[in-house]
Amino acid sequence: MLLYNTLKRAKEEFVPLTPGRVKIYACGPTVYNYFHIGNARAFLTFDVLRRYFEFRGFKVDYVQNITDIEDKIIAQSLEEEVPFREIAEKYTRAFLEDSAALGIKKPTHQPRATELLPQIIAAIEALVKKGFAYEVNGDVYFDTSALPEYGQLSGKKIEDQLPGARVLENVQKRNPADFTLWKAGKPGEPVWKSPWGEGRPGWHTECVVMSQKFLGETFDIHGGGSDLVFPHHENELAQALALTGKPLARYWMHNGFLNIDGDKMSKSLNNFFTARDILAQHSAEAIRFFFLSKHYRSPIDFTRELIEESERAVSNFYSALRAVDYKNIICSLDGSCQDSEQAFTEAMDDDLNTARALAVLFELARKCKNEQLPRSQREQAALMLVRLGEVLGFFTDLCQRLSEALPDLSRQLVELLLRYRREARANKDWALSDKIRDDLEHLGIELRDTPDGCEWKLKD
Numbered sequence: 001m002l003l004y005n006t007l008k009r010a011k012e013e014f015v016p017l018t019p020g021r022v023k024i025y026a027c028g029p030t031v032y033n034y035f036h037i038g039n040a041r042a043f044l045t046f047d048v049l050r051r052y053f054e055f056r057g058f059k060v061d062y063v064q065n066i067t068d069i070e071d072k073i074i075a076q077s078l079e080e081e082v083p084f085r086e087i088a089e090k091y092t093r094a095f096l097e098d099s100a101a102l103g104i105k106k107p108t109h110q111p112r113a114t115e116l117l118p119q120i121i122a123a124i125e126a127l128v129k130k131g132f133a134y135e136v137n138g139d140v141y142f143d144t145s146a147l148p149e150y151g152q153l154s155g156k157k158i159e160d161q162l163p164g165a166r167v168l169e170n171v172q173k174r175n176p177a178d179f180t181l182w183k184a185g186k187p188g189e190p191v192w193k194s195p196w197g198e199g200r201p202g203w204h205t206e207c208v209v210m211s212q213k214f215l216g217e218t219f220d221i222h223g224g225g226s227d228l229v230f231p232h233h234e235n236e237l238a239q240a241l242a243l244t245g246k247p248l249a250r251y252w253m254h255n256g257f258l259n260i261d262g263d264k265m266s267k268s269l270n271n272f273f274t275a276r277d278i279l280a281q282h283s284a285e286a287i288r289f290f291f292l293s294k295h296y297r298s299p300i301d302f303t304r305e306l307i308e309e310s311e312r313a314v315s316n317f318y319s320a321l322r323a324v325d326y327k328n329i330i331c332s333l334d335g336s337c338q339d340s341e342q343a344f345t346e347a348m349d350d351d352l353n354t355a356r357a358l359a360v361l362f363e364l365a366r367k368c369k370n371e372q373l374p375r376s377q378r379e380q381a382a383l384m385l386v387r388l389g390e391v392l393g394f395f396t397d398l399c400q401r402l403s404e405a406l407p408d409l410s411r412q413l414v415e416l417l418l419r420y421r422r423e424a425r426a427n428k429d430w431a432l433s434d435k436i437r438d439d440l441e442h443l444g445i446e447l448r449d450t451p452d453g454c455e456w457k458l459k460d
């Protein structure tokens with residue numbers, strides 16, 4: 001399996017640290033607002049990576065953090081005039097709800113920065129002790145000049161950092177590239193006690209501590225959007241090297257941006273749509289399809305037309321499954337669609353080429369609909385379509401979607417038959433009532449008589 005490693009600027013064969021196991025850390029949200037559909041791209045990319053590893057038989061430890069201490073949260077709490085903790089709590093809840101609505105599998109661990117303050121403080125203390133960090137007036141900075149490897153990941157050199165930036169940003173830093181590990185608190189800000197006085201940790205330290213706590217000193221894959229390469233991931237790597245002398249992760253993966261009118265979608269440019277809003281208008285599967293139709297490293301433009309096209313593509317999968325009456329298929333996969341599975345795996349093994357993997361799903365959907373083919377072949381294609389689709393996160397609610405997808409006219413006909421059945425029962429014509437129930441059952445429609453009337457559903 002080849003993965004593009006930002007650290008090496010090349011695709012590399014993936015070799016896990018422990019055979020059969022993969023440890024992944026992907027940077028999660030800073031919870032100061034509803035996340036936007038650009039953030040969703042990062043979350044979905046690593047959800048698919050995780051699902052694919054599981055499909056390939058790996059045991060996956062997948063950690064995604066929640067950054068619940070950060071300057072932006074403090075700013076938002078001032079704007080909404082509610083305590084900082086309430087902001088973090090409110091948007092953490094929203095993040096969890098929206099992730100679930102997007103069909104993102106729950107990570108194996110989802111730590112919040114506020115849960116790990118003692119460990120974060122201990123890490124900063126260790127950096128100071130080892131000579132990689134210095135304190136000035138209650139702030140603690142990482143001394144980038146103490147680490148020759150600094151700049152490895154992003155290719156940036158310390159000398160390239162503009163000296164002017166230091167003056168503008170912070171006169172206390174020794175080098176412009178030095179970054180904050182601990183920030184002294186100002187009145188009214190949330191603070192924690194530390195050896196340097198009351199304050200709060202920096203974001204870069206939070207992520208190192210959270211990842212290492214659950215995955216060890218060095219793990220397999222560290223991921224996030226490409227805006228995180230510098231400074232966030234560079235600074236995480238620097239701290240890990242300083243603390244342990246070992247790299248934090250072996251492979252660094254970064255997704256490309258979701259753009260809008262050529263610009264990166266971002267809160268700061270105010271050109272964003274929240275995932276929540278888009279989910280109110282489009283299905284989670286269409287959003288997923290929209291992203292997966294492009295390679296995760298390529299930029300992608302957000303347009304309504306593309307999302308609508310994705311909606312149609314997903315409906316095509318469902319109509320293919322209905323064409324073979326998927327819910328009533330009783331056979332299981334017999335190996336005859338092995339070539340599709342192989343083509344899918346080859347695509348995904350090539351640095352997660354999901355666009356090519358989707359082409360395999362299209363081909364299977366075509367087979368399902370091809371009435372020239374023997375029924376058994378069409379059923380096999382449907383079973384493979386679902387098996388491979390699930391790897392990409394589709395069909396998680398298959399039965400419900402297939403029922404919802406029942407065309408309106410069919411629904412009306414079922415309701416009509418139920419009305420005749422009610423009349424038959426009112427006339428004590430039990431034979432007719434039972435006949436309607438049995439005939440519907442034959443068609444895959446299950447009836448349930450309740451005190452409130454008769455309910456029906458498509459059989460699972």
Ligand code: AMP
Nearest residue numbers: 029030038039041042224225257258265
């Ligand atoms: P944040 O909450 O800003 O830390 O971002 C959460 C994740 O979304 C990070 O991995 C970012 O790199 C990623 N991200 C932010 N904006 C975009 C975008 N427009 N397209 C793709 N990924 C993004």
Ligand code: ZN
Nearest residue numbers: 027028207232
């Ligand atoms: Zn991070």
